Amino acid sequence: MILSNHMNLRIIDHSRIWFSLSGVLIALSILALFVWGLRPGIDFTGGTSIDLSFTISRPNAQDIHKALAPLQLGELNVSPIGEKDITVRTKPLDEKQHAALIEALNKAFAPKEAKDKVVTQRQFQTVGPVIGSELQRKTVWAIALAILGIVLLISWNFRKVSYPVKSWKYGVATIIALLHDVTIPTGAYAVMGHFLGYEANALLVVALLTVLGFSVHDTIVVFDRTRENLHKHRGLSFAEVVNQSLNETFVRSVNTSLTLLIILATTFFFGGETIRDFILTLLIGVFFGTYSSIFIASPILVSWYEWNQNNRTRA
Numbered sequence: 001m002i003l004s005n006h007m008n009l010r011i012i013d014h015s016r017i018w019f020s021l022s023g024v025l026i027a028l029s030i031l032a033l034f035v036w037g038l039r040p041g042i043d044f045t046g047g048t049s050i051d052l053s054f055t056i057s058r059p060n061a062q063d064i065h066k067a068l069a070p071l072q073l074g075e076l077n078v079s080p081i082g083e084k085d086i087t088v089r090t091k092p093l094d095e096k097q098h099a100a101l102i103e104a105l106n107k108a109f110a111p112k113e114a115k116d117k118v119v120t121q122r123q124f125q126t127v128g129p130v131i132g133s134e135l136q137r138k139t140v141w142a143i144a145l146a147i148l149g150i151v152l153l154i155s156w157n158f159r160k161v162s163y164p165v166k167s168w169k170y171g172v173a174t175i176i177a178l179l180h181d182v183t184i185p186t187g188a189y190a191v192m193g194h195f196l197g198y199e200a201n202a203l204l205v206v207a208l209l210t211v212l213g214f215s216v217h218d219t220i221v222v223f224d225r226t227r228e229n230l231h232k233h234r235g236l237s238f239a240e241v242v243n244q245s246l247n248e249t250f251v252r253s254v255n256t257s258l259t260l261l262i263i264l265a266t267t268f269f270f271g272g273e274t275i276r277d278f279i280l281t282l283l284i285g286v287f288f289g290t291y292s293s294i295f296i297a298s299p300i301l302v303s304w305y306e307w308n309q310n311n312r313t314r315a
Contacts, residue, residue: 009250011295012243012302018295019303022180025288029187036190041089041199042127044136048093050101051123054084055116059109064088067108071100079197085122089199092126139205143182146209150216151175157220158227164238165305173304174219177297181215182208185285192280203278211285218257218293222249226298239302246298257290 011018042049059067061078064086068076077089093101105119151171158167185208192198225245233241261283268279 009247010243011246012239012299015299015303018299022292022296026180026183026187029183029190032187032190032194036194038186038190038200039193039198041201042125043201044133046092046127048090048098049123049125050088050098050121051081052086052088052102052105053120053122054086054109054118055120056109056111056118058084058086063108064105067104068101071097071104073097073101077197098124135202142205143208143212146212147175147178150178150212154216154220154223158223163230165301169301169304170223173297173300174216176300177219177292178212178215180292180296181211181285181289184288185211185281188284189281192277198277203275204281207278207281207285210282211289214260214286215289215293218253218290219297221253222246222293222298225249238305242298242302246294250294253290253294257286260286
């Protein structure tokens with residue numbers, strides 16, 4: 001165990017702190033998306049991506065741009081990978097332009113005495129603009145349907161829990177937590193896209209869907225324990241039952257997440273360059289997914305219940 005099982009945290013008592021912290025992070029994420037937006041990769045916009053490897057010391061990006069300028073390829077993005085590799089992203093290229101690009105690099109950087117080529121191709125990918133536009137629509141539908149399916153599943157599983165909170169409210173609380181878990185990593189990606197050149201691609205979508213699955217699993221564990229404790233501790237208030245359920249599942253949630261975060265961090269620092277942005281999205285998403293399952297979803301249920309009770313009292 002990373003943490004002790006004997007926990008007595010007053011999580012529900014400090015709901016306003018958790019809501020305020022999340023509110024600030026969500027506001028900053030939305031602001032980043034509004035100001036900078038996501039930097040779409042070729043998966044969404046269409047274009048060509050070529051992974052190249054140099055047998056010599058890799059030239060800097062400025063020299064590569066200069067070498068390819070005569071080809072008039074338009075906007076060109078050069079990203080270093082590892083020690084001697086690069087990824088070149090540009091408009092969709094035909095076979096003739098593709099060959100000319102590699103030839104231009106070999107001609108520009110091959111030593112005079114070299115007989116072999118200094119640039120070799122590792123991977124070539126072209127996505128048309130129509131496919132990119134279709135992928136954008138499918139991305140929105142995939143996330144929307146995933147959230148809808150999760151809510152319906154939770155509402156069905158908790159259909160017999162009608163007191164003191166209706167079963168559908170568990171689903172709504174889960175939606176709010178999931179939107180929290182998607183918005184913050186997406187906002188972070190907008191910041192990284194603006195300052196570090198990270199591009200939104202299909203891997204980002206996979207990462208967000210993975211985060212949704214992980215987060216909802218954690219939330220269901222807490223809700224399920226709440227359902228059990230509502231029958232066991234009828235003398236306690238709803239807030240006390242929920243807080244006790246959070247304490248009983250806290251160690252399990254944090255230990256599971258810490259294990260996963262350690263693995264992801266190791267992969268981020270020592271894994272391949274091509275999946276680093278994907279792993280970083282998972283790191284951010286898993287961290288805030290765990291946070292929301294403990295400090296957002298259940299406190300929302302309690303706040304909602306207490307708000308209804310206060311309205312009934314005033315009436």
